[in-house]
Amino acid sequence: MVDGLGAPLAAPLFDRLALIGIGLIGSSLARVAKRKHLARTVVISDASTEVRAKAAELGLADEVAATAGEAVTGADLVILCVPVGAMDSVAQDIAPHLSVGAIVSDVGSVKSAVLAAMAKHLPKHVALIPAHPVAGTEESGPAAGFATLFVNRWCILTPPEDADAKAVKRLADFWTAAGANVEVMTPQHHDLVLSITSHLPHLIAYNIVGTAADLEAVTQSEVIKFSAGGFRDFTRIAASDPTMWRDVFLNNKEAVLETLGRFTEDLTALQRMIRNGDGDGLFNLFTRTRAIRRGIIQEGQEIAAPDFGRHRDDEG
Amino acid sequence: MVDGLGAPLAAPLFDRLALIGIGLIGSSLARVAKRKHLARTVVISDASTEVRAKAAELGLADEVAATAGEAVTGADLVILCVPVGAMDSVAQDIAPHLSVGAIVSDVGSVKSAVLAAMAKHLPKHVALIPAHPVAGTEESGPAAGFATLFVNRWCILTPPEDADAKAVKRLADFWTAAGANVEVMTPQHHDLVLSITSHLPHLIAYNIVGTAADLEAVTQSEVIKFSAGGFRDFTRIAASDPTMWRDVFLNNKEAVLETLGRFTEDLTALQRMIRNGDGDGLFNLFTRTRAIRRGIIQEGQEIAAPDFGRHRDDEG
Numbered sequence: 001m002v003d004g005l006g007a008p009l010a011a012p013l014f015d016r017l018a019l020i021g022i023g024l025i026g027s028s029l030a031r032v033a034k035r036k037h038l039a040r041t042v043v044i045s046d047a048s049t050e051v052r053a054k055a056a057e058l059g060l061a062d063e064v065a066a067t068a069g070e071a072v073t074g075a076d077l078v079i080l081c082v083p084v085g086a087m088d089s090v091a092q093d094i095a096p097h098l099s100v101g102a103i104v105s106d107v108g109s110v111k112s113a114v115l116a117a118m119a120k121h122l123p124k125h126v127a128l129i130p131a132h133p134v135a136g137t138e139e140s141g142p143a144a145g146f147a148t149l150f151v152n153r154w155c156i157l158t159p160p161e162d163a164d165a166k167a168v169k170r171l172a173d174f175w176t177a178a179g180a181n182v183e184v185m186t187p188q189h190h191d192l193v194l195s196i197t198s199h200l201p202h203l204i205a206y207n208i209v210g211t212a213a214d215l216e217a218v219t220q221s222e223v224i225k226f227s228a229g230g231f232r233d234f235t236r237i238a239a240s241d242p243t244m245w246r247d248v249f250l251n252n253k254e255a256v257l258e259t260l261g262r263f264t265e266d267l268t269a270l271q272r273m274i275r276n277g278d279g280d281g282l283f284n285l286f287t288r289t290r291a292i293r294r295g296i297i298q299e300g301q302e303i304a305a306p307d308f309g310r311h312r313d314d315e316g
Numbered sequence: 317m318v319d320g321l322g323a324p325l326a327a328p329l330f331d332r333l334a335l336i337g338i339g340l341i342g343s344s345l346a347r348v349a350k351r352k353h354l355a356r357t358v359v360i361s362d363a364s365t366e367v368r369a370k371a372a373e374l375g376l377a378d379e380v381a382a383t384a385g386e387a388v389t390g391a392d393l394v395i396l397c398v399p400v401g402a403m404d405s406v407a408q409d410i411a412p413h414l415s416v417g418a419i420v421s422d423v424g425s426v427k428s429a430v431l432a433a434m435a436k437h438l439p440k441h442v443a444l445i446p447a448h449p450v451a452g453t454e455e456s457g458p459a460a461g462f463a464t465l466f467v468n469r470w471c472i473l474t475p476p477e478d479a480d481a482k483a484v485k486r487l488a489d490f491w492t493a494a495g496a497n498v499e500v501m502t503p504q505h506h507d508l509v510l511s512i513t514s515h516l517p518h519l520i521a522y523n524i525v526g527t528a529a530d531l532e533a534v535t536q537s538e539v540i541k542f543s544a545g546g547f548r549d550f551t552r553i554a555a556s557d558p559t560m561w562r563d564v565f566l567n568n569k570e571a572v573l574e575t576l577g578r579f580t581e582d583l584t585a586l587q588r589m590i591r592n593g594d595g596d597g598l599f600n601l602f603t604r605t606r607a608i609r610r611g612i613i614q615e616g617q618e619i620a621a622p623d624f625g626r627h628r629d630d631e632g
Binding site (some may be wrong): 197263 | 513537546556563582586618
């Protein structure tokens with residue numbers, strides 16, 4: 001198929017898939033699971049009555065359960081799609097209801113802290129395999145999801161050292177069928193890699209938008225008017241879900257502070273080049289950074305259209 | 317018309333338009349000038365033989381002149397579309413060839429330094445009115461331009477205090493006919509506003525891409541693979557023309573260092589929030605920044621499509 005998802009599976013990979021949390025990621029997973037027939041039954045739940053009602057209205061799953069415990073009952077795959085800070089309490093809630101041999105996973109953007117938070121509650125008779133699909137948009141909520149969100153994106157699995165290889169393989173097959181490429185690494189390495197490719201970019205975007213809002217000499221209306229010079233791209237990232245991102249920074253503190261330290265060090269060097277009028281130094285840095293963009297486009301992690309294809313009419 | 321450019325003018329605004337420099341902006345101006353009939357004759361020139369040949373091949377103008385001096389001869393509107401650092405020498409080159417009463421303008425991203433650099437060379441018998449269209453993409457060169465680049469973007473005019481009001485009006489009419497909205501302000505204020513909406517975003521984007529490239533614990537291949545978490549957006553900006561941006565930072569040093577100082581101060585406060593685990597502080601900042609994005613979308617300076625509309629298939 002044109003959209004890269006391919007035909008539905010002949011036989012589902014799981015009997016009963018339970019998704020806890022129906023935001024952008026959870027609702028996208030529900031959509032692709034239904035469309036690709038990844039599980040015989042898809043059951044979803046959410047702490048919010050409103051979100052559950054919306055999910056039912058959208059017809060996202062076969063069942064909408066009133067509680068997380070009810071949703072996971074009888075499930076052979078459980079995926080927690082809640083903010084990182086909620087993993088601990090959701091794991092506690094579902095623990096008594098989990099079936100023997102169930103795979104329990106998540107989609108959180110931080111892995112060491114989530115692994116620790118979940119491991120302490122879950123029974124020995126389940127396989128805990130944390131995961132992180134590196135995909136998303138700045139939108140939130142059950143209506144924002146779509147089935148192709150994970151196509152050609154990477155999903156990182158961070159199994160504990162003693163994880164059952166068969167369970168890891170089953171979860172990898174699930175994500176592959178959802179359109180993703182799968183990579184396995186340690187939670188620690190994941191948190192370091194994501195601190196530079198995701199967490200720091202968000203931190204900086206939030207920060208510059210805050211700085212702009214607080215300048216006395218430049219009005220907010222001017223910032224908005226003249227944002228096409230580069231600023232507007234940062235506002236997209238800085239429009240991401242505040243709860244999710246608060247939890248990321250609280251739970252990946254060490255790696256983020258380390259990466260931020262490197263960033264600040266480099267920025268200080270750049271500041272000095274500007275102050276000293278070091279044109280060659282600036283030019284060299286600005287040239288070097290182009291190669292990474294080319295790599296990202298070649299790897300299919302980005303569209304090549306100039307300006308993200310914002311301009312539709314580009315003839316004559 | 318659908319693309320917002322409207323029908324060609326019944327009568328051209330200028331007799332002979334000379335564009336010096338045929339990169340993204342110069343070639344876009346040539347295209348819109350031809351299509352909208354903004355001048356009876358459009359003549360272009362570029363210091364590079366190769367670029368002139370490409371421009372001739374693309375049929376961008378009525379004439380491709382071998383030198384800037386030749387191009388401006390007889391022109392009643394001259395627009396310099398060269399990097400900020402080249403304005404001084406180009407102004408010197410064209411000065412002896414300028415017609416009495418000609419309007420001389422530019423498209424540089426810095427205005428105080430450009431005004432000073434050009435003013436010292438130009439004869440009294442021309443009207444110098446610097447300008448800056450806040451529009452662009454990460455692409456460079458004559459093939460990258462397109463006629464609708466300026467539609468609904470802002471063009472800032474920064475006339476000297478003693479500028480002829482009629483000349484300012486004529487240049488404003490030209491940019492309006494090219495699809496832009498026009499704003500007039502002092503060069504100093506322009507440089508401050510753009511330092512936050514354009515120059516600092518570029519500086520930070522270049523910096524984070526450089527930081528990522530230099531990390532020892534994370535490979536370049538990992539940075540590329542997992543860039544969809546936010547990093548890839550920065551690489552687009554960091555793919556902009558290195559010469560242009562080197563010149564911007566060398567020529568708007570004071571405002572950039574001032575704005576960078578504010579950014580760093582705010583970033584230090586954010587770093588402290590993370591270190592102290594101040595979840596409320598993080599949440600408040602991350603919520604506040606959403607309002608600016610809404611403003612930018614409402615003002616038509618950005619598309620509202622999630623993820624810049626990278627995902628084309630969003631049903632199901």
